[in-house]
Amino acid sequence: MVSRRLVPFPPRRREARTKAHQGAACTAHRHAASRASERRFGVPQSARRPRCAAYRGLRTQGLRDRRRAHIREAREFHRQPQGQGACRGHRSLDRVRTQCSQTTLRRRARPRSAHSRGFRVSPRDFGKVAVLMGGRSAERPVSLKSGSMVLAALKRKGVNAHAFDPKERGLDALIAERFDRAFIALHGRHGEDGTIQGALELLGIPYTGSGVLASALALDKWRTKLVWQACGIPTPRCELLTRSSEFHAVATRLGLPLMVKPANEGSSIGMTKVRSARDLPEAYALAANYDRLVMAEAFVDGVELTAGMLGDAPLPLIKLETPREFYDYEAKYVAHDTRYIIPCGLPPDAERIIQDEALRAFRALACSGWGRVDLMLDHAGKPYFLEVNTSPGMTDHSLVPMAARRAGLSFEDLCLRILELARLGAEGGNRVE
Template sequence: MSESLKVLVLGGGPDRERPVSLKSAAAVAAALRRAGHEVIEADISPDRPETLDTPCDVVFPVLHGRFGEGGPLQRMMDTRKLKYVGARSRAAAAAMDKYISKQKAEAAGVPTAAYQLLGPNTPITLDAPMVIKALTEGSSFGMAICPTMDEAVKARAQMLANFSFQMAERFIKGREITVGIVERDVLPAIQIVPAVEYYDYEAKYNRNDTRYEFDIDLPAETMNQIRADALKVYDAIGCRHLGRVDFIIDETGRHWFLEINTMPGFTDHSLLPMAANKAGMDMAALCDRLIRLALKDGDSR
C-alpha cells in the first residue's frame, strides 16, 4: 500500500467562482481521506498568505478564477518552494488569459475561431455574430453572446466598467465537447447537452437537466483529432498534472478550440472526474494520482 501523505487542500478564494471552489475542495478532501491520506482543509485568499505555512507534504489548490487558478496563488506557492497539484504560475496565467491561450493554440496548429483583442478604444473589426469575453474570467462570467453588432457594442460598453480589455470571438453555433487530461493521458471525451440554449453558469453547476454523453456521433477520425488537439493545447500552454480542453463542433463537423482549464471543477457536476471515472479511475484514485504527481515533480525540481 502506498504511504499516507499529509495534504493541504485549499478552497474558496476571493473570486466569483468561490462557491464552486468550496464544493470542489470539499469533494477532493473527502476523496483523499477515502484514499487513506491525512487532510487539512483551509480557505485561502491574498490577504491570508500564512495559510500556506501549514505543515504538509503536498498542496492541492482547488480554486477557480484569477487568484487561485490564474497565477497569483501559484507564485505564492513557488516562493515557498511548496509541492502542489496543477500548473505552475506562467502556464496558469497563460491558460486563464483567453487571448494568450488562443494565440498559443493557433501557433500549435489547433483550429480556433477568429478573434480580436479589444482595448478601451479599439474598434471591433469582427463581423457579428460574436462573443464578447472578459480576458480572465471563467465559468461563463463576463461573457455576452451578441447576434448583432449593436448588441456587441452595447455588451462591450457594459463590460468596460469592470474589464478594460476584452476579447471578441466569432460565434460558432454547435455542440460543445470537452476533453480531460491527467498527466498526459487523454481521457474519454464528453459531449455537453444543456437543456437550455447556452451552457451557462446555471447549466454548469446548478441545473440537473444538463446531459453528459460519452457516445458522441462523430467519425472516429474526427474524435482522434480532437483528442490529439487537446493534448497539443495542453502542451503549448505548459500544463502539468491535469487540465480540461473545451471545443465547439460546428454544423459541418469541424472542431474549434474554445478554452483550457488548468484546475477543472471537482463537484458532482464536474467533467474531469466524470471522464476519469469512465476510464476506470474513481474520485479517490484520481485525487491520489494527482498528489503523487505533484510530490514527484516537487522532488525533481
Template sequence: MKLRIILLAGGASPEREISLRSGKAIYQALIELGHQVKLIDPALGKNQTENVEEFFNPHLNKEIVSTKNYLDSFQLDEFSNVDLVFIALHGKWGEDGTVQSILDLMNVKYTGSGVLASSIGIDKNISKVIVKHFDIKTPKWKLLSKNDKQELINIIDEVGLPCIFKPNDQGSTIGFSLIHSLNEIDKAFDEALKYSDYVLVEKFVKGRELTVSILGNEALPIIEVKPKHELYDYECKYTKGMTQYICPAELDSETTELIQRQALIAFNACKCEVFGRVDFILDETNTPYFLEINTIPGMTDLSLVPMAARAIGISFNELINRIVELSLK
C-alpha cells in the same frame, strides 16, 4: 502513504462558490484516501475556521473575503510542515499563477500546472495565440481594453455576428454574452468589463460543444455537452437537469483521435501539467475549433473531468489520488 495536505479552496474570485463546491468533494476524497488534511481559504487570511461545515458554506464570512488576506494566509504555521498543497481555487487569484508563484517561493509542492501555464491558461487571448501557432483552428477573435469602446462597431464588422463577449481572464462563463445584433454590444461589453480589464470578442461558431479532460499524458474520453440554453452558461454548468452530457461523445474514430490529439498538443504547448481540460466546438463541417484551456477544472458533482474519468473506470477518489501522485513527481 499518508500525507500532510493543505487544501486551498474559496478565494476571492467570482468563482468562489464553485471553488468551495469543488473543495468539498476533494476534501472528502482526500480524507477517505487516508490523508491528513488542513483546510485553508486564502481570502480569509488569519481568520480561518476549524469547522468543516462552516468552511464550505459560501454564505459565511463574506464580509472579510479579500485578496488583501492572501499573504497572511500563506504565513500560517501549517505551511511550514506540509507535503503538498491541493489547489481547488478557480479563476483569478488561484488559477492564474498568483498562488502558484507564492508556493514556488516557499518551495512547497502543489497540484496541477505551474506559474507559466496557469497564467497562459487563464488568458484566453494568449492561449488562442499559442494553439493557433500549432495549426489548431480557433474562432476569429479580437482583444479589447476598457478604452476601446469606440472601436466596437469596427470590431464587430471584422469578427462578424453572432459573436461572444467574455472577460479575457475569467472562467465558468462569468460575464459571457452571446449577441446577435449591434444594439446588444454596449451592454455585453460593459458586462464583461465587470470582471476584467480586457474583453475577448469571439466569432460564435455553431456546432457541438466538446471537452477533453487530460490526466497526466492521457486524453480521457471526449464529452459532448448539450445545454438547454443556446450557450453552455453558468446556470447550465452548475444546475442539475440544465445540460445533457454524452460520454463518450458519439463521434467517429477519426474525429475522436483528431480532437484528443489537438487537446494534448494544446495542453503541452501551454506548458500545462498533471491535469486539465480543453474545450472545443465542432462545427457543421466536422471541423474542431479550440475555445479555451482550464488548468484547474471544476470537481463538483456535475464537473466534466470526474465524468470523463468515470467513463474509463476511474473513481473520483482514484482521480484525486492520481492527481496527488502526479503532482509529487
C-alpha cells in the same frame, strides 16, 4: 666464450616501452573483465587499474529504448550489487535498484489503460495535504464546493488532508503547520493565474496542476489564442474590445452571432452571446465589470466538446447539450437539464484525432498534471479550441470526474491520481509537438 650482460634501454625507449606495456596490461584486463558483456556494443571501460577483481555478473551497457511514450533512448550503465563484500571498483552502485530489490513489495502487472493503473504512492506517503479552496475570485462559491468534495474524497482514502482557504489565512500558515503538499481547488484569479503557484514554488511545497507560466497563460484567453495561432492550432477569430471600439465594424469583421467575454475569468462569468451589433456595448460593459481585458470571439456553430487531461493522456470526450443560449454558469452549476453525452458519439478514429489535437493544445501552453480543454466542432468536423482550464471544477456537475469515471477511475481515485502528480517546477519537462 660469450659474455652476457644487461643492455639498458635509452630513456625514451624505456618510457615508451613502459607505457606500451601498461596500456597493454590495462587493455587485457579491461577485455578480460567485460568482453562478454560488451561484445555487442564495444563501450570502453576505464583505463585505470581497478582496486579489486572485476565483477563478472555485469549487464551490457549501451543505448536502451525507454518503454514510455515520448522518451528518447538513454544510456544504461553497469549495475553492481551493494552491501558488505560487494565490489568497490570504479563502476558506481545502483542504490535505487538495490533498495528496491531488497524490499518485499511486489507490484502486480498493471492494466494497459492509461487511467486505471494502480497508484505508486500510498495515501500515507503524501504527508499532510492542504486542500486550497475558496480564495478571492468571483468563482469562490464553486471553489468551496469543489474543495469540499476533494477534501472528503481524500479523507475517505486515508489521506491526512485539511481545508485551507487563502482568503481566511495567510500562506505562512502552510509552513507553520508543516504541510507537505497542496491540492489546488481554487478557481479563477489568484488560484489559476499563476499567483498561488508562484507562492508555493517559493515555499517549496509541491502542488497539483500546471506551473506558474502555464497557469498564467491559460487563464488569459487572449494570450492563449496568440500562442495557439503561432503554433497553428485552430481557434476562432477574435478581437479586443475597448470603450472606443467601433462595435458595428467589429460585428462586420467577426460576423454574428459572436461571443463577448472577459479574458481572465472562468466558469463563463461575464460572458454574453451577442446576436445584434446594437447589443455589443451592453455585452462589453458586463464583461468589463470582471476584467479590463475584454474580447469578442467569432461564434462557431456546431457541437460543443470538452477533453479532460490527466497526466500525459486525454480522457474520453464529452459532448455538451443545453437548451440555453450557450453553456453558461447556470448550465454548468445549477441547471438540471444540461445533457452530458459520453461516449460523445463520434467514431473512435475521429475522437482519437481530436484527443490528440487537444493534448497538443494543452502542451502548447506548457500545461501539465491535469486540466480540461474546451472546443467546438463545426459542421464540417473541424475542431476550434476555445480555452484551457488548469484547475477544473470538481463538483457533482463537473466534467473531468465524469470523463474519469468513464475511463475507470472513481472520484476518490481521480483525486489520488491528481495528488500523485503534484510537483514543483511544473514547466520543466513540457514539450510542444
